[in-house]
Amino acid sequence: MLKVGITGGIGxxxxxxxxxxxxxxxxxxYADDHAKKVMTEDPILMDAxxxxxxxxxxxxxxxxxxxxxxxxxxxxxxxxxxLNAIVHPATFRAxxxxxxxxxxxxxxxxxxxxxxxxxxxxxxxxxxxxxAPLQMxxxxxxxxxxxxxxxxxxRNSKQFDDELKLKMADYVINNDDTELVIPKILAxxxxxxxxxxxx
Ligand code: ATP
Numbered sequence: 001m002l003k004v005g006i007t008g009g010i011g012x013x014x015x016x017x018x019x020x021x022x023x024x025x026x027x028x029x030y031a032d033d034h035a036k037k038v039m040t041e042d043p044i045l046m047d048a049x050x051x052x053x054x055x056x057x058x059x060x061x062x063x064x065x066x067x068x069x070x071x072x073x074x075x076x077x078x079x080x081x082x083l084n085a086i087v088h089p090a091t092f093r094a095x096x097x098x099x100x101x102x103x104x105x106x107x108x109x110x111x112x113x114x115x116x117x118x119x120x121x122x123x124x125x126x127x128x129x130x131x132a133p134l135q136m137x138x139x140x141x142x143x144x145x146x147x148x149x150x151x152x153x154x155r156n157s158k159q160f161d162d163e164l165k166l167k168m169a170d171y172v173i174n175n176d177d178t179e180l181v182i183p184k185i186l187a188x189x190x191x192x193x194x195x196x197x198x199x
Contacts, residue, residue, distance in 0.1 A: 002107035002196040003099070003123065007115035008130030009162055010155050011137035011144070013175040017130055018111040020185050027102050029095055031112035031120065038090040039064050045090035052082055080158065088118040095123075106196040116160055116168050126195070128188065129169035131162065132176040 006021075008014040018028045038045055040063060049057050049069075056068050073080040095110060102108055112120050121127050132140075134156065141152045159165075166172060173184050 001099070001102065001104060002125050002192055002199060003110060004107055004192060005110045005112065005115045005121050005124035005127040006130065007112055007121075007127070007165065007169070008175075009132070009134070009137055009159055009165075010113065010152060011141035012130040012132045013140070014111055014113070014130040017173060017175065017181065017185065018109055020182070021109050021189065024185075024189050026107060026109055026189070027104060028109040028111055029098050031091055031095070031110060031115075034094045034098075035087055035091045038094050039087065042090045042093070045086060048086040049083075052086065053079075084114070084118065088114075088120070091118075092120065092123065095120075107192045114159065116165055121168065126171065126192070127169045128171045128173060129165050130173045130175050131166065132174075134162075136176055 006014055006018055015030070018030070022028050039049065040046070046058065053069060053072055057065055059065055069083070073083050099108060110120065110124060112118065115121050115124075115127065137156070138149055138152045141147065142149065160168075171188060173181060173188070175181055
């Protein structure tokens with residue numbers, strides 16, 4: 001089974017494009033959703049979060065005190081790096097469990113905002129970068145989430161530069177209205193089916 005990672009800057013459209021692959025019958029693991037889930041479901045990770053950030057990281061009912069964690073990591077790159085260093089391995093474990101249950105003979109997609117930053121790409125056979133320029137991404141996220149330009153820029157600054165991701169990725173989907181996206185997805189889909197067959 002071929003493993004394909006798909007990433008892109010905030011608001012590039014990686015989730016939208018992943019949903020099109022899903023429509024083609026390809027199972028997709030949404031890493032960011034799973035990262036949130038493991039923080040309240042993976043006991044190893046929960047213990048690590050408590051010992052790193054204190055017991056206040058969780059409420060008595062076991063739910064995550066997101067405000068407390070956000071307050072600690074929001075403006076402190078070291079604390080954010082610490083959190084990522086314990087959450088990423090837990091998300092990798094969740095991916096392995098998820099992938100083991102998939103019975104497809106072809107390929108699966110792992111959608112992750114921090115695919116390269118977390119080294120998750122090393123566990124993928126191929127990678128796709130969804131590209132759109134920053135200004136376009138900012139407008140899309142403001143329209144989608146109703147947050148400020150500064151907030152989008154702050155989140156964007158925590159990701160690798162587009163130039164680096166473009167170099168690291170095996171394939172690029174331009175989601176910037178310069179080319180039709182669906183034919184590109186269909187061509188990649190056929191390509192991955194062929195690669196998976198040859199495995
Ligand atoms: P995030 O990193 O925040 O999770 P993302 O890369 O997954 O974002 P999406 O949520 O797929 O991005 O897209 C961001 C917004 O832009 C959504 O509201 C989506 O509907 C819209 N969008 C995506 N692609 C296009 C496009 N080609 N044209 C117009 N709007 C688009």
